Amino acid sequence: MREFVHEAQPMRVVLRPGAATTATPDEAQRLGLRRVLVVSGTRGADTAQAVADSLGAACAGLHTGARMHVPVEVADRAVEVARDAGADGCVAVGGGSAIGLGKAIALRTGLPLIAVPSTYSGSEATPVWGLTEHGAKRTGRDPSVLPRSIVYDPELTLSLPVPLSVTSGVNAIAHGVEALYAPDASPLTGLMAEEGVRAMAAALSQVAAGPRDVDARGRALYGAWLCGSCLGATTMGLHHKLCHVLGGTFGLPHAETHTVVLPYALAYNAPAVPGALAALGRALDADDVPRAMWNLAGGLGAPRSLAELGLKESDLTTAAAQAASQSYPNPRPVTEDGALTVLRAAYEGEPLSTP
């Protein structure tokens, strides 16, 4: 018998082509919303406008002020806009940054949130919020920021360039990988993680071959949902901690950093997680999982080294010290030397060999 605790997240999920404008009004209506504020970044403003138009009289306004990592002044302004508009709900359209802004509004106002994701970051499936102040990112968990509905529309992601699709997809895979060895994993998160990694890995190759393949885009969103749900349900380890340090302290780009670090972090943990490796081996149809991960992303043209992302060699020791000094669950103890070994290999982007 395997003992476990699993807490199901209360949310509805709709996935179909065209859903951004056909399902969002229905989701708002189901929640009894009559004055919804739509938020997005400037790049996603056209799509957000289309969603706002589809809401008709139930739309109280469009705010296109989302920025990366949700600076606190950006959140303050959005909360003010929501209050001035008399909003009774919020729809966030875009990637993790737009959804992060929607969560900041929900956190401060208690307004229900509907997420319409346009990347594979997975933020839409978690009760985790983040805010950046004075260059430092604070994160926390609060059930009020978990979107009540997710509306996945593969057509929204057709414009996501292949390089961003690949790195965003591997960002999702990273959630599934670490969920497989999380201390609070359950049989259900295990199933979701394995299927999520399988779906995303297969979809990414199809998306790279045909970026306008709606079916492949839908499979990628399906994988993003499963992997994002794992992120929301479990506690992440060394890989996510390293990426948090590299993004927070050294300003490295989010999805690209996840893509470069994942094979090396997994290689470090591999000796301690035979069950996770077996699940990933099935998902990727591979014997050497870290190597298969390295081949997948690099083969689709993703960056392979932290040096390419702009990290300086002299930053490695500081990053390793920061990652080792914080407490988080990881299947293998994380020493400063251990973190440095992972970071140095990722810095150089060296090929991984079978242990």
Ligand code: NAD
């Ligand atoms: P993002 O939202 O900043 O989007 C990345 C880039 O892609 C942006 O330039 C954006 O304009 C563009 N873009 C988005 N959708 C597009 C589309 N369909 N077509 C063309 N371009 C498009 O980044 P992200 O990778 O989606 O999310 C990263 C952020 O989300 C980080 O701040 C991260 O910390 C956060 N995040 C939070 C959670 C959570 O659970 N709270 C989970 C994952 C990520």
